[in-house]
Amino acid sequence: MKLTTRSEYALLALVYLARHETDGYISIDTIASAQGIPPKFLEQLMLALKRAHYLRSAKGQKGGYQLAKRPIQIPLADVIRLFDGALAPTESVSENFYESTPIEKEKKLTKVFKDIRDYISIKLEKTTIADVLD
Amino acid sequence: MKLTTRSEYALLALVYLARHETDGYISIDTIASAQGIPPKFLEQLMLALKRAHYLRSAKGQKGGYQLAKRPIQIPLADVIRLFDGALAPTESVSENFYESTPIEKEKKLTKVFKDIRDYISIKLEKTTIADVLD
DNA sequence: CTAAATCCTAGTAACCTAATAGGTTATATG
DNA sequence: CATATAACCTATTAGGTTACTAGGATTTAG
The missing domain is CATH 1.10.288 (Cobalamin-dependent Methionine Synthase; domain 2)
Known part of the structure; x- marks a missing residue:
């Protein structure tokens, strides 16, 4: 196993979302600037996490991502x-x-x-x- | 850590040399065909192992490589x-x-x-x- | 002398990594 | 309804790494 930047960013994003579990949907730009991740790169990672059912999303204004599982259910x-x-x-x-x-x-x-x-x-x-x- | 083919071949070569510790110098071609390693690729690995002082070499006919340390001294x-x-x-x-x-x-x-x-x-x-x- | 071996550097095809670019679709709000 | 905002999606790309191969130079036993 070699941890890539990809995995590291994904973990940072999940940690951020877990800390803001009750804050509704959070945008990529918010997460990206809070955790220091290139936003367009993070976008791809979020999409993959969504497709793998770790995240839920909402489009449009007030949209963004939130955890689809409790933090304890994400090893x-x-x-x-x-x-x-x-x-x-x-x-x-x-x-x-x-x-x-x-x-x-x-x-x-x-x-x-x-x-x-x-x-x-x-x-x-x-x-x-x-x-x-x- | 991700183990590359390079490391894996190097370990196989060292294991082979350790099993033949008392057989004098052994050629790259011998090791390569015994362990299934592309010989020209193995050559580079042997050179690196030699430069790092794990191997000794001899050129010319009857030449080849042998361990420069006891197997127990090579973690x-x-x-x-x-x-x-x-x-x-x-x-x-x-x-x-x-x-x-x-x-x-x-x-x-x-x-x-x-x-x-x-x-x-x-x-x-x-x-x-x-x-x-x- | 010559065959067998190491020594050494360069090159290369394929793949991977870490992005960026740009368009499409959906939705809240004024 | 228009607009801004945000996710959705695919393609592209620069640079690096991996796993080799090629080929010449050097050394040495017989």
């Missing part, structure tokens, strides 16, 4: 998988994004990376947006 | 850092390759990824080539 793992794919350090030890890679021929080497995958995925499954609000 | 962490850089999931939580990234403004989010970095780096520091020979 960091989901967000990162959506934007960056596998949590595992290499695809051959990934459960959700398996592909063959060279280290597979060495069983003990593979085991080491599976242990790492397990730690990462357990950690990021159990940590939700609710857990990272100050 | 997987070193090899991966050499080819792929940071072990951390994002550079802002890396000790050796620090760079600023967006999540830094969220302290609790940063903490989660530091925990992951710690697990990965401890695991890969303590696991050596010697540990992954069957």
